[in-house]
Amino acid sequence: MDNRSARPDRVRRRLLAALAGAGLGAALPNARAASATSAWQSTFAPFDGPLGGSLGGGFDGSLECPALPVEGRLPDGLSGTLYRNGPARMRLGATRYHHWFDGDGMVQRFSLEAGRIAHRGVLLRTPKLIEEEAAGRFLYPSFGTAIAPALPVLRPDTINVANINVMTLAEGRELYALWEGGSALELDPETLGAKGFKKWSPETAGAPFCAHPRIEPDGGVWAFGYVPGSGHLLVYQLSALGALRRQAFIELPQADMVHDFAVTEHYLVFLLMPLVYESQATYAGSFASHFRWDAKAPLVVAVLDKSDLSVRRFELPADGLFHIGNAWEERGVIRLGYVSQPEILTVIQGRGLDAPYAADPGATTRWKEIEVDLAAGRVRSVATGIERVEFPRFDTRLTGRTSPLTVLLERSPAMPAAIDGHDSVLAVRAGGCQRFRYGANWIAEEHLFVPDRSSTHPEAGFLLGTAYDWQAERTALSIFDARHVDGGPVARVLLPYGLPLGLHGQFVAKT
Numbered sequence: 001m002d003n004r005s006a007r008p009d010r011v012r013r014r015l016l017a018a019l020a021g022a023g024l025g026a027a028l029p030n031a032r033a034a035s036a037t038s039a040w041q042s043t044f045a046p047f048d049g050p051l052g053g054s055l056g057g058g059f060d061g062s063l064e065c066p067a068l069p070v071e072g073r074l075p076d077g078l079s080g081t082l083y084r085n086g087p088a089r090m091r092l093g094a095t096r097y098h099h100w101f102d103g104d105g106m107v108q109r110f111s112l113e114a115g116r117i118a119h120r121g122v123l124l125r126t127p128k129l130i131e132e133e134a135a136g137r138f139l140y141p142s143f144g145t146a147i148a149p150a151l152p153v154l155r156p157d158t159i160n161v162a163n164i165n166v167m168t169l170a171e172g173r174e175l176y177a178l179w180e181g182g183s184a185l186e187l188d189p190e191t192l193g194a195k196g197f198k199k200w201s202p203e204t205a206g207a208p209f210c211a212h213p214r215i216e217p218d219g220g221v222w223a224f225g226y227v228p229g230s231g232h233l234l235v236y237q238l239s240a241l242g243a244l245r246r247q248a249f250i251e252l253p254q255a256d257m258v259h260d261f262a263v264t265e266h267y268l269v270f271l272l273m274p275l276v277y278e279s280q281a282t283y284a285g286s287f288a289s290h291f292r293w294d295a296k297a298p299l300v301v302a303v304l305d306k307s308d309l310s311v312r313r314f315e316l317p318a319d320g321l322f323h324i325g326n327a328w329e330e331r332g333v334i335r336l337g338y339v340s341q342p343e344i345l346t347v348i349q350g351r352g353l354d355a356p357y358a359a360d361p362g363a364t365t366r367w368k369e370i371e372v373d374l375a376a377g378r379v380r381s382v383a384t385g386i387e388r389v390e391f392p393r394f395d396t397r398l399t400g401r402t403s404p405l406t407v408l409l410e411r412s413p414a415m416p417a418a419i420d421g422h423d424s425v426l427a428v429r430a431g432g433c434q435r436f437r438y439g440a441n442w443i444a445e446e447h448l449f450v451p452d453r454s455s456t457h458p459e460a461g462f463l464l465g466t467a468y469d470w471q472a473e474r475t476a477l478s479i480f481d482a483r484h485v486d487g488g489p490v491a492r493v494l495l496p497y498g499l500p501l502g503l504h505g506q507f508v509a510k511t
């Protein structure tokens with residue numbers, strides 16, 4: 001296989017072969033029954049509210065609050081819509097999912113306009129959700145939970161829960177809910193109703209589309225899909241209007257779980273973990289249980305030239321990760337930051353059905369920086385001293401360009417060990433860090449940067465993020481001045497209900 005853009009029929013053949021090779025075409029094997037009341041589940045109890053308990057009795061699939069009282073003052077330069085996505089339905093019939101990543105997706109929509117904020121949340125009616133609701137039970141094996149008896153998974157979208165992120169195209173006129181094991185699910189941007197799985201091309205219909213596409217300053221999109229065990233990545237390039245510009249099937253090692261990537265002006269950068277997917281004919285368990293960690297293998301830094309998708313490969317000591325920050329080029333050197341997760345196998349497989357929580361969840365996550373010197377053929381990793389963090393964001397107007405700000409969530413030492421999450425938002429610049437800690441009882445979710453359109457200052461903007469008060473079981477949306485995060489929110493709304501803990505979101509400015 002060459003590394004250039006392949007002909008559509010070759011892409012299709014490679015894709016089908018890879019899907020079959022990964023076991024997805026022939027179904028994930030039937031799973032053993034999950035123990036109904038494990039010790040693991042009881043330690044999970046504090047999360048029942050945000051992870052799905054609040055969606056219990058009486059929840060009909062949507063939440064709506066058309067006018068939320070704003071504490072403080074909504075800034076003049078902030079007008080638009082924040083969409084967030086995350087796992088929500090964790091329980092059906094007598095079964096409760098065991099892993100956060102399992103839940104069926106729910107998209108939240110916060111509309112900010114003329115000093116007012118409205119909320120709408122909708123559980124996404126995927127084919128999986130519709131089929132399982134009709135059956136009254138979970139029918140398919142999921143990411144982290146074994147289901148028995150389970151139906152065969154004939155294609156990836158059969159189990160597509162659309163629960164990780166959203167993507168907006170065409171200046172917000174198109175909205176997609178993203179998983180990473182299957183297709184993007186198109187939604188109505190107003191109602192959040194599901195419109196069906198997106199087909200970028202006949203050859204890639206039903207193929208995985210990642211949860212972290214990168215949108216460049218001109219609106220163009222780079223994305224990818226991975227098929228565990230295939231040894232390949234599918235690369236997509238889309239226009240700002242969503243037209244497919246390029247599709248290619250690239251041979252790459254260690255591409256068995258690839259959650260994020262980065263783009264620079266001339267390159268795509270993948271960090272490929274030594275996380276190995278093992279398909280077993282007699283396997284029993286969840287999808288995540290297929291993986292093992294090969295500590296002797298490196299972290300592969302794969303640099304793809306945008307012009308021809310040719311690959312240069314570099315190696316660092318073994319490491320795991322979910323998320324990468326911005327990346328850019330400086331005089332022939334690619335610079336990027338990522339959240340090191342050396343214990344990622346434990347994270348994706350859960351702590352074992354009967355294992356207790358770690359004494360300090362998140363203690364081993366670190367923000368690291370990588371420099372790839374293309375001319376010298378060298379790569380090195382640099383420690384930053386920033387630890388216990390996740391969910392990096394930056395000013396997406398600067399995607400692939402030098403970027404002065406990274407926004408992270410941080411876990412303070414004061415957070416109870418029984419609660420897995422973060423309680424602070426951290427703004428990292430070359431000159432130092434600013435942080436705001438939500439305080440006791442709060443779990444902070446991803447905070448993203450939104451430019452201040454009323455200012456000409458290049459760094460003027462806001463941080464928008466939700467947080468969940470697990471004692472009051474209510475969610476708040478907070479708005480910070482991005483240059484004064486430690487001063488606390490300049491505006492906030494407290495929802496009359498708690499939302500399931502989510503993953504990622506995007507903001508669409510009102511035009």
Ligand SMILES: [Fe+2]
Nearest residue numbers: 259322323504
């Ligand atoms: Fe993610």
